[in-house]
C-alpha cells in the first residue's frame with residue numbers, strides 16, 4: 072500500500088505525540104510503501120520568520136530521523152523540494168468549490184480564535200489534497216482533526232476524475248482508535264498548548280523534575296496504591312507490555328513502594344525508551360549536511376513519481 076503522511080514542523084514533540092501518532096506511523100513503514108514529508112509550505116501559514124522556518128524544518132527532519140524514520144524503507148523529503156506539488160495545487164484549485172473550503176473546521180476554528188485569515192490558510196486543504204493526490208496515496212494515517220481534510224481531498228479528486236477519467240487514486244484515511252489518550256502531568260490530555268507535556272528530548276535532571284510533578288492522590292507512604300485511574304501508572308504503562316503492566320499493578324497494590332519510587336521508574340522508562348533516538352539526534356545535530364543529503368535523495372525519489380503524475384494531469388486539463 073502507498074501510505075503518505077505530512078509532518079508539520081511545529082516545534083517540540085512530547086510523549087503524547089510519540090505514542091499517539093509517531094510510533095503507530097513508524098510501525099507502518101515496515102510493510103508499506105511509505106511516503107513522508109516535512110510540510111514546510113503548510114507551515115508558512117503560521118510561521119512568518121524565515122530563519123525560524125528554516126530551523127524548524129531542519130529540527131523536524133532530525134527529530135523524525137532520530138525517532139526511526141528510515142530513509143532506506145521510506146521516501147522522506149521536505150515538501151518544498153518537490154515543486155510539482157505547487158502546480159498541482161493550482162490545478163486542483165480550479166476543481167475546489169469555495170463552499171467546500173468555507174466548511175473546513177480547522178479554518179473556522181482559527182477564525183473563531185480571532186486569527187485574521189490569509190488566503191494560504193483558507194486554501195490549506197487544497198495544498199494538502201495536492202500532497203496526497205500527486206503520489207497516488209492510498210492510505211493517509213491521521214489524527215481525528217485531519218479527517219475532514221482527507222474527505223475534502225476525496226471530494227476534489229472525485230470531481231476531477233468525473234471530468235477527466237480515473238486519473239487520481241481516491242485516498243482513504245486511517246484513524247487508529249486503539250491509541251490511548253496519553254495523560255499530561257496534571258492528568259488532562261497531554262498537549263503542548265496546555266503546558267502539561269513531557270517532551271521526548273530532555274536532559275535527565277529536568278526530566279526527573281517533570282516526572283516528580285505528575286499529579287497523584289495523597290496516599291501516605293506504606294499504604295497500597297490504586298493503579299486504576301492513576302497518572303503515574305498510566306504513563307508507566309505506555310512503555311510496558313501487558314505482563315509487565317500486571318506486575319507493576321501488583322507492586323502498586325503491595326504497599327511497599329511510594330510515588331517517589333514510581334516516579335523514578337517513570338523517568339527511567341522514558342530515558343531508556345529514547346536512548347537510541349537521543350544518540351541519533353546528537354549525531355544528526357552534528358551532521359546537518361547528512362540530513363540535507365537524506366532529504367534531497369528522498370526528494371529525488373518523490374519527484375520522479377510526481378513528474379509522471381503531472382504529465383497525465385497536464386495533458387488532461389490541456390496544459391501543454
Ligand code: ADP
Pocket residue numbers: 081087088089090091092213214215251252253254260261262263264
Ligand atoms: P498538541 O495537542 O500537543 O498540540 P498536536 O495536536 O500537534 O499535539 O498532535 C499531533 C499528533 O499527536 C496528533 O496525531 C494527535 O492525535 C497526537 N497526540 C497529541 N496529543 C496526544 C495525547 N495526549 N495522546 C495521544 N495522542 C496525542
Ligand code: TRP
Pocket residue numbers: 075076077078079110113198199202203211217
Ligand atoms: N495538515 C497536516 C497536519 O497538520 C499536515 C499535512 C500536510 C498532511 N499535508 C499532508 C498530512 C498530507 C497528511 C497528508 O498534521
